[in-house]
Amino acid sequence: MTPSQLPLNERVTANPEQPVQASARYVLYWMTAQRRTRANFALERAVDWARHLGRPLLVLEALAVDYEHASDRLHRFVLDGMKDNAAACLRHGVRYLRYVEPRAGAGRGLVKALARHAAVVVTDDHPAHPLGDLAARLRPHLAVRLEQVDSCGLLPMRGTPKVFTTAYAFRRHLQHELPAHLASMPRDHPLRRLRSMPRAVVARSILTRWPELRADPSSDPTALLATLPIDHTVGAVAATRGGSREARARLTHFLAQGLEHYQDDRNHPGEECESGLSPYLHFGHVGSHEVFQAVVAREGWTPDDLDTVVRGKRAGWWGMAPEAEAxxxxxVTWRELAINTCVHLPETYASMASLPAWALRTLHTHALDPRPYTYAPEELEQGATHDAIWNAAQHQLRAQGTIHNYLRMLWGKKILEWSRSPDEALATMIHLNDKYALDGRDPNSYAGILWCLGRNDRAWGPERPIFGTVRYMSSDQARKKLKLGSYLTRFTAAGSKPVGNAR
Ligand SMILES: Cc1cc2nc3c(=O)[nH]c(=O)nc-3n(C[C@H](O)[C@H](O)[C@H](O)COP(=O)(O)OP(=O)(O)OC[C@H]3O[C@@H](n4cnc5c(N)ncnc54)[C@H](O)[C@@H]3O)c2cc1C
Known part of the structure; x- marks a missing residue:
């Protein structure tokens, strides 16, 4: 290790041949997947570099317009988060550059230009496309060291030895490996360590070519959204504002009111005891370490409470209350299993090829079975089938950018049942989820969708038409067993009429 380097660790990947430019203007943190200023290993790494080299920190948070499904909904959520990050950086005297691309391609070259004045570039490591590809695309164009840092989960994602195909096997792995990592939490307030540093200066030529967004923190971004070439038919969700402040408020509310009912009532849409954190985890407005630490604080837990025997069981290992373990x-288990699949199956995690052999076989055997109902993807998108529960779930997705977890499973199972083939069902699920869900395009999206087709599950009897031995779910059962409360009336859009060729 030369004096100008920081040691690598299991969360940091870098090309050691790319040099540190110790006397350059600043250390650049390019915030992509973990869009927050607290409990963020990548930001912490950039702060460490800044302190180590005595250079100021520059934080770049950018938003492109040309990614698939860019919409008012997704943009608004990210813009809300930018407001929080701008305020936090301002509070700590750190230069924060917020760039929102006005038209497709306009932002091209910005990171490269900023990196020309950087001592080191630090960015987030992410296991899924397109975020996961950003650093690889940038690396060949840089003459400076680029580090990717993993803040995705409690377990460093690149340390897993293989793809785990069941939650049980992954849980056993976690129970072996996690104890060694639980002491390595990110600092809650990394920016506080930069207090006495000067602010980074960005070259005027860069700011002229790529003007930063200098919005008043209290301003409403609606007018800005209207000017952008994104999908305006998928509107912002008024009830779900983005950002770390909102994420933290939801976490606090959930721990105070939802968690105690979580184990018993999570499946009931009328009970509303889920955390609602998935969009915030997806955009990195909160991290799983912060969520974990909050649960630890509620439970008064210490690592001494862990069961020393690895059993791979859902309950009992942490030594916490049952609802906290659930x-x-x-x-932790299901979310990081999804991450593990993306890390080890980077080309196929969102495709049929990620299914186990038994699921592929049984779906293939039943691919030509007659369907009692078929709906084209466009008909499903309207949420106007013969099935009131399914329609309500689809309307919730369109209106609120989410579906209650239990109904999300039913939603996917019915799309399999009503599509002309499993391949069409997969494509429809991915399209609808990624287009409308605030937490879409996430490792969890593909894990949940492919679970509906048999991934991370086992074969279930009896063998049925269309599903074969893939687990079946029925709306009638759901109606009988779930406390739906006002769910159906709330999400049954007035005037929707059944379409499709019901037979
Ligand atoms: C068809 C289908 C599509 C899905 N698409 C997505 C998606 O796009 N994005 C997404 O984050 N999740 C997805 N899931 C998983 C799950 O439904 C959501 O994570 C959960 O409903 C989010 O609500 P919450 O944050 O209130 O969850 P909570 O119950 O409060 O759980 C807390 C967190 O745990 C994780 N989690 C919960 N359930 C699961 C699960 N089954 N698998 C993996 N992680 C889980 C999430 O990060 C979640 O935010 C999908 C599931 C299915 C069946």
């Missing part, structure tokens, strides 16, 4: 099983 929640951690989702936000």
């Amino acid at each position: 929640f951690l099983d989702q936000v």
